Amino acid sequence: MKHLLSAGDLDRDEALLVLETAEKLRELADRPIKKLPTLRGRTIVNLFFEDSTRTRISFEAAAKRLSADVINFSAKGSSVEKGESLKDTALTLEAMGADAVVVRHQSSGAPHRLAHSGWIQSCVVNAGDGSHEHPTQALLDAFTMRRHLGALDGRRVAIVGDVLHSRVARSNVLLLSTLGAEVTLVAPPTLLPVGVERWTCATSYDLDAVLPKTDVVMMLRVQRERMNAAFFPSAREYSRRYGLDAARMAALPEHALVMHPGPMNRGMEISADVADSTRSVIVEQVTNGVAIRMAVLYLLLAGAGSAVDDTVPEQRRGRA
Numbered sequence: 001m002k003h004l005l006s007a008g009d010l011d012r013d014e015a016l017l018v019l020e021t022a023e024k025l026r027e028l029a030d031r032p033i034k035k036l037p038t039l040r041g042r043t044i045v046n047l048f049f050e051d052s053t054r055t056r057i058s059f060e061a062a063a064k065r066l067s068a069d070v071i072n073f074s075a076k077g078s079s080v081e082k083g084e085s086l087k088d089t090a091l092t093l094e095a096m097g098a099d100a101v102v103v104r105h106q107s108s109g110a111p112h113r114l115a116h117s118g119w120i121q122s123c124v125v126n127a128g129d130g131s132h133e134h135p136t137q138a139l140l141d142a143f144t145m146r147r148h149l150g151a152l153d154g155r156r157v158a159i160v161g162d163v164l165h166s167r168v169a170r171s172n173v174l175l176l177s178t179l180g181a182e183v184t185l186v187a188p189p190t191l192l193p194v195g196v197e198r199w200t201c202a203t204s205y206d207l208d209a210v211l212p213k214t215d216v217v218m219m220l221r222v223q224r225e226r227m228n229a230a231f232f233p234s235a236r237e238y239s240r241r242y243g244l245d246a247a248r249m250a251a252l253p254e255h256a257l258v259m260h261p262g263p264m265n266r267g268m269e270i271s272a273d274v275a276d277s278t279r280s281v282i283v284e285q286v287t288n289g290v291a292i293r294m295a296v297l298y299l300l301l302a303g304a305g306s307a308v309d310d311t312v313p314e315q316r317r318g319r320a
Contacts, residue, residue: 001014001300002115002123002300003111003115003123003124003125003126003300004123004124004125004126004135004136004296004300005111005112005115005124005125005126005133005135006126006133006135006171006174007133007135007138007139007170007171007172007174007175007178008174008178009135010135010175010178011178012178012179012180015139015142015175015178015179016179017299018139018292018295018296018299019139019142019143019146019292019295021295021298021299022139022143022288022291022292022294022295023143023147023291025291025294025295025298026287026288026291028065028291028294029287029290029291034065035064035065035066035067036065036066036067037067038066038067038298038302039063039066039067039068039297039298039301039302040067040068041069042068042069042099042100042301043068043069043070043071043096043097043098043099043100044059044063044068044069044070044071044098044099044100044101044102044297045070045071045072045073045093045096045098045100045101045102045122046059046060046070046071046072046073046102046127047073047089047093047101047102047103047104048072048073048074048075048103048104048127049075049103049104049105049106049110050075050104050105050106050128052104052127052128054262054263054286054289055104055127055128055134055136055137055289056072056104056127058286058289058290058293059102059125059127059293060072061290061293062290062291062293062294062296062297063293063297065290065294066294066297066298068099068297068301071096071098073089073093086105086110086113086114087117087119090114090117090119090120091119091120093120093122094119094120094121094122098120098122099122099123099301100122100123100124100125100297100300100301101114101120101122101123101124101125102125102127103124103125103126103127103129104127104128104129105128105129105130106129106130107129107130108129108130108131108132109129109130109132110129110130111124111125111126111127111129112126112129123300123301125296125297125300128167129167130167131164131165131166131167131170132167132170133167133170133171133174134167134168134171134261135171135175136289136292136293136296137167137168137171137172137261137289138168138171138172138174138175138176139175139292139296140285140288140289140291140292140293141168141172141175141218141259141261141285142172142175142176142179143288143291143292144257144259144281144284144285144288145157145181145215145216145257145259147284147288148257148281149215149216149255149257151180152176152179152180152181153179153180153181154180154181154182155180155181155182155215155216156181156182156184156213156214156215156216157172157176157181157182157183157184157214157215157216157217157218158183158184158185158186158207158210158211158214158216158217158218159172159173159183159184159185159186159218159220160185160186160187160207160217160218160219160220160242160244160269161186161187161191161219161220161221161222161242161269162187162191162220162221162222162223163185163187163191163192163193163196163220164187164190164191164192164193165191165223166220166223168220168261169185169220172218173185173199173200173201174200177200177201182201182202183200183201183202184201184202184203184204184210184214185199185201185202185203185204186203186204186205186206186207186210186242187203187205187242188205188238188241188242189205207241207242207244207248208248208251211248211251211252212251212252212253213253214252214253214256215253215255215256215257216256216257216259217244217252217256217257217258217259218259218260218261219244219258219259219260219264219269219270220260220261220269221260221261221262221263221264221265221269222235222238222265222268222269235268238268238269239267239268239269242269243268243269243270243271244258244269244270244271244274245271245273245274246271246273246274249274249277249279252279256279257279257280257281258270258274258275258277258279258280258281258282259280259281259282259285260275260280260282260285261285262282262285262286264282
């Protein structure tokens with residue numbers, strides 16, 4: 001594939017290839033020198049029209065660990081504020097010789113437009129577009145699950161909260177169903193999107209009924225910045241019905257994982273003691289995000305050759 005725009009673009013074999021490549025690259029986190037020469041001489045641009053800390057730094061760390069040159073572009077303080085269009089920005093990047101462009105944009109579909117417009121020849125990676133998708137987040141979530149639970153076939157995943165405005169939920173439904181997991185979206189009716197019955201997942205309004213038979217519970221942030229109406233009576237009522245606290249965590253099976261794509265609203269969708277518990281893999285998700293984004297950049301720009309194998313200690317090869 002030339003681009004990664006949607007989790008739905010990946011078939012099962014392609015998704016597993018990314019996850020297995022990330023497994024090898026993940027070992028870099030435990031090495032004194034966390035750098036490979038794989039993408040030396042390549043230029044990767046982080047083109048962020050929307051504020052982000054976690055995702056931008058993760059892509060930057062991934063690119064630098066592969067020895068690529070990185071250019072960070074933020075819409076704030078740039079010519080975009082003066083009215084420059086996406087097309088003109090893209091043409092500028094093409095003139096600079098960008099090999100890959102990582103795009104986050106507040107408008108759904110912007111990365112697709114950039115990839116298929118003919119304006120640039122670079123690889124395009126979707127780092128989140130509006131309320132549409134965030135494919136690398138879904139990949140790192142699946143990667144984290146596999147490290148703890150093994151193969152995802154038949155595993156039950158509950159995604160809880162503001163599904164309506166969540167690009168993470170959409171990408172996870174697509175990817176996890178491809179990998180054989182059974183996904184249930186749990187939210188009040190007002191926070192489920194129109195047409196959700198056509199998604200490859202189940203839905204529920206009752207969190208307490210879903211938790212006892214769940215292998216992974218993924219809590220979503222309530223995205224108030226995207227809300228232009230009252231979707232629930234109050235924050236307290238939402239937390240009472242759909243927040244994950246210690247009492248609800250006790251209803252989970254002993255092996256179940258607690259996840260969150262971040263940033264968290266502690267005390268609303270998740271309590272502090274749950275977020276910091278031994279069941280939580282939220283911090284691990286951040287570490288795994290670097291490995292997944294390294295794998296994506298490697299596969300898009302260097303291809304699935306043997307360069308990764310040559311950097312991994314012999315005794316660890318083939319574990320994935």
